[in-house]
Amino acid sequence: MQNEELSLMIDTGMVRKTLVDFIRNELARAGFSRAVVGVSGGVDSALTCFLSAEALGPENVLAIFMPYETTGADSRDHAALVIEATGAREQTVDITPMATPVFDRFPDASKIRRGNVMARMRMIVLYDQSAAFNGLVIGTGNKTESLLGYTTLYGDSACAINPLGDLYKTQILQLARAVGVPEPIVSKPPSADLWDGQTDEDELGFTYDEVDRLLLLLIDQGCSAQACVDAGFDEKFVQKTGDRMRRNQFKRVQPPVARLAIGPRPGSL
Secondary structure, three states: OOOOHOOOOOOOHHHHHHHHHHHHHHHHHOOOEEEEEOOOHHHHHHHHHHHHHHHHOHHHEEEEEOOOOOOOOOHHHHHHHHHHHHEEEEEEEEOOHHHHHHHHOOOOOHHHEEEEEEEHHHHHHHHHHHHHHOOOEEOOOOHHHHOOOOOOOOOOOOOOOOOOOOOOHHHHHHHHHHHHHHOHHOOOOOOOOOOOOHHHHHHHHHOHHHHHHHHHHHHOOOOOHHHHHHOOOOHHHHHHHHHHHHHHHHHHHHOOOOOOHHHOOOOOO
């Protein structure tokens, strides 16, 4: 098997219809017709907002931008672009007053810990406003992030439904362009904007294009690590990716529940 045989290309028209129907049907199944989306200025949340507005009507989508004091101007501008383009309802909630007391209490916290606090503060806001707006929180995470564990448990990974969860990052970019997400958002380096100059690919140590092609082999085609090496991937890269997926498996499943045989036995009164 050779790398050039692999394809991450998707039928954007078919995927778009499937996801729009998914959002509309899953909310209706739960008894809702409104959605809440955290809009960060990044492509994943932008695409989610576009699809939600198409599925439900823009008046039924609340797009919430939640900056911290270090949030870049690009993120603010791009979030505004999304809201303007979709016509979604808009709200801005500055999380600085919420997060700062935690950071002051733990001044030696690493960047990762601080980023996790911000992600969970944002989810507090989204779920609070979902109750006020009577809408469900729509997830924005993609398949690449989920498999690699590049997500905050009970932070950006929390949601009622996740329309993008079976799309790799490179496929997100294809679909975003097809639905009309503004090009400055699609083409900028992916970043959680957790600190100045932070980018996903610098933090991960590889590009989304590289890892998506590898994950397509490992996950979708069920290839062994050795088969991936034979296909041309670096052995250390394959090993590190596999280790990372295994290490973060706990983020992709519901918390295990201890089963106790303490109830009545079958047939007993």
